[in-house]
Amino acid sequence: MTTFLHPGRHHVAVLVRHGVMPMELGLVHQMFGQTRSAEGDPLYKVITCALSTGEIRTDADFPIYVAHGPETLREADTVIVLATHEEDETQTEGRLSSSLAAAFAAIRPGTRIASICTGAFVLAAAGLLDGRRATTHWKSSQNFRELFPQVELDPDVLYTDEGDVLTSAGEASGIDLCLHMIRCDHGSAIANDVARSTIVPPHRDGGQAQYIRTPVPEPESSSTGKARAWALERLDQPLTLDDLAAHAAMSVRTLTRRFREEVGLTPVQWLTQQRLERARQLLESTDLPIDRIAVIAGFGTGTSLRQHLRAALGVSPSAYRSTFRGPAAHKKHGPRTADQHGAANL
Template sequence: MSVFQERNPGNGEGPHRVAVLVREGVMPMELGLAHQLFGYAESPEGEPLYEVVTCAPAPGPVPTDADFPIHVAHGPEALEEADTVLVPATHVADETETDGTLPPPLAAAVARIRPGARIASICTGAFVLAAAGLLDGRRATTHWRSVDDFRARYPGVEVDPDVLYVDEGDVLTSAGEASGIDLCLHIIRRDHGTAVANTVARRTVVPPHRDGGQAQFIPRPVPPAQRSSTGNARAWALRHLDRPVSLGEMAAQESMSVRTFTRRFREETGQTPVQWLTRQRIDHARQLLEETDLSVDRIAADAGFGTGASLRQHMRAVIGVSPRAYRRTFRVQPASPAVP
């Protein structure tokens, strides 16, 4: 018996069939958002545009990463009828994350996905797609904390660590848990247009489109304390971010020629001095946007970009958002005074 309802025989069409393939350790948020977002998508006549079912390699109770399990009524047979298969992440490491292969039950389930079905992942669900060979030679993304591990295990995949999601047509991947919302809204928008996606976003009280990518959520790195032949120059540059800093001035801090300094700098940081300096200016601007009410022009001056236009250009290039959008998201509000 079909796990999906029969399609409407009157017009040969019916709700788009979405199967959510879960594993032990699934995150309830990722599972719930798929059902809610696709469940809210309706035609102008109020008819559901999607039908969503949850399935697992074996039906029955499935532990989550919370303190409660879920009961999954459907097994992998649901994948044979699905138009779209969505693979959420799990917090329980299996062969997919440890040696790059699919455990036999999961491999057997994935093999039942019908040809032509669209396949998408949320967060580290991308490891499943990669282990199944579905991402070979394609662009993909995953949570920024897992990017290095992902690259090491699947060198044939072109990983973009900065974006919220990647659409490769029949295969889509998204970054962290909340990026699953962006991905589902994108799929709805692609299938049924902006008006339907915006209505779903309003009902869910989320933005229909988020600016930028996950680069804006990656913590600013703190340089490790170590002996360095260019460390004094970097420390000096950080004290003078509010003014132009030349390569010759930095090299002079270490009594080196520009050529030697540039070579040593790249060996120690993996970047050119100009690339490093730009990143430090952006990080300083991010801190001021988060912690102060200074104007964008004043922050641009304090961070050494000179003008607000230059700061906007550099922030969009590096982290994908404008200073104003970044401040809206990350501004630290002062604590309210205690009421006596």
């Protein structure tokens, strides 16, 4: 991890465009703006700039006034590019507008550049992510891959750090990214103080994957549709390839081939995906113990559920439940389970 420290206050330039999301703009000013040294001195100077000064539309029902133009980027130690819901960068065909290209050309070599949400499209179009690892909002990941195959996209993480170029996923993951940069610049103690002041965790477990809703698909009029519908009603039971093949009236080999053609997964992968989705629904909506959810979802044991959830989402069942249902849900079970004691967090 590269540390970016300069004499005096570190200048952070926040580049906004029409359609900026107020939350993204606010969180950058909040996180960096309240960072203080042990003596109480501000460590960052945050300046909002645009491609031209004046009123900038937001995606809310109010505009903002930006007094600084792209010349601000020349003096920045860190440049943060925010997303926009109006000038959809996901539809730019991978090219910067002339005004954006001119603005990026003004950035000094060695400046740290970061993006929040789909602002990563701008960094990729500028060629800053070629051959590097990056992330963006999971809803835009497929479009990003198609536009920028030369970028190593990781849609599951909250942020990436390639030294002088960093990217984050959705709006709220901008908080994680800002804390990470503060931590790299000034250490964990100062970053933790900022997190406490903002009442957010200094570090969130897991990644973006746990926030992606993978719906249980309705069976389609396809050759495997009948078998899938049958399986969805029996996820709690041991299901074999022979069982699925029998209900699809085809051989196991043909079933596997048709599953790949119609669903994009093997039958085993599809079953695991549906069982994970069932477990996620139960973790979010019920107070059932982890072991009971594992049985209902078809994993058999709490250990198996923990292993599969950790592999797919990067978190334990109890951590997932705390995120989407709240810690109060655990108190209704009475004695703490092994998962709550941390035995599952392996």
